[in-house]
Amino acid sequence: MLSFDENKTISKLADRYEKKRGACVEALKMVQRWRGWISDEDLNDVARCLDMSADELDGVATFYNLIFRHPVGWHTILICDSVSCWIMGCSALRDHLEKELHLKLGETTADGRFTLLPTACLGACDHAPVIMIDGDLHGDLSPGKLSEALASYR
Amino acid sequence: MERPLTKNIRPGEEPLSLEAYVRMGGYEAVRKALREMTPDDVVKMVTESNLRGRGGAGFPTGRKWSLAPKDDRRPRYFVVNADEMEPGAFKDRMLLEGNPHQLIEGIVVSAFATHANVAFIFLRAEYTLAARRLERAIAEAYAKGYLGRSIVESDFDLALHLHTGAGRYICGEETALLTALEGNRAIPRAKPPYPQTSGLWGKPTIINNVETVVNVPHIINRGAEWFRGLSRGSDGGTKIYGLSGHVKHPGSWELPMGTTIREILEEHGGGMREGYSFRALLPGGASTEFLLEEHLDVAMDFQSVEEVGSRLGTGTIIVLDGQTCPVGMLHNLEHFFARESCGWCTPCRDGLPWTERILAAFEEGEGEPGDLEILAMHTQFLGPGKTFCALAPGAMEPLKSGLRYFRKDFERHITEKRCPWR
Numbered sequence: 001m002l003s004f005d006e007n008k009t010i011s012k013l014a015d016r017y018e019k020k021r022g023a024c025v026e027a028l029k030m031v032q033r034w035r036g037w038i039s040d041e042d043l044n045d046v047a048r049c050l051d052m053s054a055d056e057l058d059g060v061a062t063f064y065n066l067i068f069r070h071p072v073g074w075h076t077i078l079i080c081d082s083v084s085c086w087i088m089g090c091s092a093l094r095d096h097l098e099k100e101l102h103l104k105l106g107e108t109t110a111d112g113r114f115t116l117l118p119t120a121c122l123g124a125c126d127h128a129p130v131i132m133i134d135g136d137l138h139g140d141l142s143p144g145k146l147s148e149a150l151a152s153y154r
Numbered sequence: 155m156e157r158p159l160t161k162n163i164r165p166g167e168e169p170l171s172l173e174a175y176v177r178m179g180g181y182e183a184v185r186k187a188l189r190e191m192t193p194d195d196v197v198k199m200v201t202e203s204n205l206r207g208r209g210g211a212g213f214p215t216g217r218k219w220s221l222a223p224k225d226d227r228r229p230r231y232f233v234v235n236a237d238e239m240e241p242g243a244f245k246d247r248m249l250l251e252g253n254p255h256q257l258i259e260g261i262v263v264s265a266f267a268t269h270a271n272v273a274f275i276f277l278r279a280e281y282t283l284a285a286r287r288l289e290r291a292i293a294e295a296y297a298k299g300y301l302g303r304s305i306v307e308s309d310f311d312l313a314l315h316l317h318t319g320a321g322r323y324i325c326g327e328e329t330a331l332l333t334a335l336e337g338n339r340a341i342p343r344a345k346p347p348y349p350q351t352s353g354l355w356g357k358p359t360i361i362n363n364v365e366t367v368v369n370v371p372h373i374i375n376r377g378a379e380w381f382r383g384l385s386r387g388s389d390g391g392t393k394i395y396g397l398s399g400h401v402k403h404p405g406s407w408e409l410p411m412g413t414t415i416r417e418i419l420e421e422h423g424g425g426m427r428e429g430y431s432f433r434a435l436l437p438g439g440a441s442t443e444f445l446l447e448e449h450l451d452v453a454m455d456f457q458s459v460e461e462v463g464s465r466l467g468t469g470t471i472i473v474l475d476g477q478t479c480p481v482g483m484l485h486n487l488e489h490f491f492a493r494e495s496c497g498w499c500t501p502c503r504d505g506l507p508w509t510e511r512i513l514a515a516f517e518e519g520e521g522e523p524g525d526l527e528i529l530a531m532h533t534q535f536l537g538p539g540k541t542f543c544a545l546a547p548g549a550m551e552p553l554k555s556g557l558r559y560f561r562k563d564f565e566r567h568i569t570e571k572r573c574p575w576r
Contacts (some may be wrong), residue, residue: 016315018229018355021337029279033245050337063339063496064320066279078280083440084398087478093297120323120494121241122280122442125398125470126405134283136369 002045005030007032008051020050028067036066065119073108073115075153078132082121088128091144096143107134113154155545156384158372159365159392160408163252169287172294176254183371187263188308191374196267200370205388208245209235209326209363210438210467211454212389219268221350222358231359232270233335234261234367236277236284237319237326241440241490242472245394245406246364248521250277250284252459253368258314262305262369263374265312267362272316276331286488288316305549323494327543328361330496341498342543365394370497386412387455395454397423400430406470412458416450418471429542431476434559438467438489441548443555444474463555479575480560481567484553485513499542505532505547519572526564530557 002010009030013023021029027046032038038046040054047057052099061067074142080095081090094105097116101109124130131146138149160168162178170178187196201216222230234257238246249257257275265273277285292314295301317335324330325340332354335342353359369391373381382390388410395418396406402424409418415437417426422543426432434444437454443464445452452458459466474483492506509532512525533554536546557564566574 016288016313016317016336017337019336022317022335024337025334026318029318029320047241052337060339062338064322066321069212082473083436083483084242087399087483088536109395118493119280119321119400120239122492123238123241123247123278125242125244125472126396127403132280135280137283141347146244 001041002031007114010046012051016038024050024052025055025064025067028057032067036074037071037108039071045067057113061106065117071108074113075134076115076117078103078117078119078122079122080122080124080128080130080132081118083119083127084125085129090129092143093129093131093146096146099146111121155410157392157408158376158384159394160252160257163248163254164432165248165252169253169291170255172255172291172298172300172540173405175253179375180255181259181306183374184262184300187266187374189568193267193269193431196263199378200267203369203373203381204378204385204388205369205381206367206389206456207363207371208365208369208393208469210240210441210465212466213360213506218350218362219264219360221348223351223361226351226493227360228357229272230266230268230270230272231354231357232261232265233331233359234273234330234364235276235326235328235361236275236281236364237331238280238281238364239323239326239471239494240468241487242398242436243396243439243470245396245468245470246280247284247348248394248406249364249368250281251287253285254288255295256368256371257288257364258295258300259289260370262300262316263370264360264367266310269419270360271313273312274354275314275316276335277316277318278325284561285316285318292316296327297371321484322496323490324496324543324545326547330543331361332359339496341496344389344542353388360550361392365407384410384424386454386457387412387458389455389457392513393454393469396468396470397473398470399435400427400477401408401425401473402427402471412453412455413452414453415445415471418454419450419473423473425566426473426475429477432473433476433478433480434474436472436474436552437464437469440472440490441472441544441551442467443551445558446559465551477575479517479573480556480563481513481516481576482573484525484556484560485510485517487552488549489514491511495545501536502541502543502546505536506546508532509536509553515521516567517573519570521568523568524557525568526557526561529553533557 014020329343492510
């Protein structure tokens with residue numbers, strides 16, 4: 001169930017838009033921030049707040065890369081695999097991550113700590129290759145520097 | 155050389171607070187426009203400045219603004235496209251993080267010129283630092299009366315909201331962006347009607363790129379003639395050019411519009427890194443056609459780049475070196491476009507994964523001679539006018555030029571039954 005504060009924030013967000021549903025992505029992200037992912041129950045609650053049907057909202061939620069309809073790890077690692085990062089060696093970073101965390105792209109570690117996801121260009125091509133962990137950008141990476149960056153999230 | 159857009163940006167440092175921004179002459183354009191000019195005066199000045207949209211298409215900004223119906227009394231919207239997700243493009247990040255008040259000032263003047271009383275900044279979700287800095291700057295601007303009711307004691311009101319996305323490239327397409335803002339799956343719309351007449355919730359809406367909007371206050375302050383004089387060609391102003399790949403100093407720089415590719419690559423980027431040779435480049439992001447060494451002296455402006463068969467696009471150059479497989483690069487590009495297709499129209503939804511699979515087969519040494527014809531066919535069938543929006547035609551631009559310039563590399567993949575670069 002959504003908390004009182006969550007309900008209030010969603011209503012406030014909805015005021016910005018001519019129709020309430022304009023706030024749906026922001027609302028889902030706000031709920032996801034504390035819960036990690038969007039369960040069916042959360043989806044129903046947010047839909048009710050915004051006068052949408054749950055199916056309609058699910059159609060929007062599943063469209064986006066960063067709204068998770070399945071549980072993800074404590075930390076999400078977005079690895080940029082777009083062209084500049086590819087030229088600068090993001091494939092080696094991915095291999096390194098997969099080996100170090102014992103997972104494949106799209107999976108979560110057995111201890112539930114990390115989820116590894118591919119992402120469209122992170123817009124930091126002058127620092128390629130880059131990854132983003134929980135919204136923090138890490139650039140000019142090599143497999144060695146990547147291990148260092150990862151250590152602070154363990 | 156003047157750098158109006160970036161002169162108050164210090165890389166790696168906090169952006170100017172509102173007080174500091176005002177001390178540097180900030181919000182003067184708001185005072186001038188709202189107190190001394192009519193919206194039509196502003197549109198006229200921007201039209202005369204020859205400012206062309208910096209999002210990629212290069213449509214004249216003044217003309218776009220004047221296309222909104224004059225006698226329509228319904229509410230209007232002004233929307234900033236800050237959904238920078240084109241692979242290779244990172245120019246708007248600097249403007250968003252480095253000087254958010256400059257953007258807000260541009261929005262106030264642009265919204266005034268287009269009679270909009272509500273504005274949105276549509277920011278991609280991954281620009282988390284930009285979001286934090288914009289939120290703070292918006293709050294500061296409200297507190298000091300640069301946003302909200304009766305801005306600088308004029309009779310103009312503007313509400314500005316920051317809207318962040320959730321990670322889909324298609325949201326940068328202007329009509330998909332509107333669909334997303336309305337809370338629907340971000341699917342493009344057929345044009346006409348154009349957003350200027352029927353945009354957000356069916357109301358007249360003007361959408362401009364971040365770099366376009368931040369030019370506006372400077373045009374108001376210094377005039378159209380000054381702005382045109384910043385450029386080396388007929389398009390007005392400066393341009394933020396970017397450079398990535400195996401060059402000595404990747405980065406972005408504000409330079410006169412029409413600076414040559416060679417100057418950007420060699421003087422600002424320092425040339426190729428030790429051990430890497432130059433092979434080709436994409437001049438304006440992932441959805442532009444390749445250019446070669448013979449094109450290095452081409453001026454980076456809309457017309458000059460078009461004359462040699464490509465597009466200025468976002469002005470952010472991606473360099474392909476001689477040590478990287480061009481087929482692999484094309485595979486990477488098509489993989490991106492196939493993944494980011496919204497799936498709304500059949501040619502894009504089905505055609506892009508098909509091209510991607512063929513390119514993957516080349517990479518694995520399983521390419522066949524007939525595949526080149528199938529790829530060429532796709533560049534036709536997914537070209538301009540064959541799909542709902544510009545995503546697939548954009549995806550075909552590097553492929554089309556790649557088939558022309560790297561044919562021998564494709565053929566080596568077929569005859570050697572492997573990728574020669576691996």
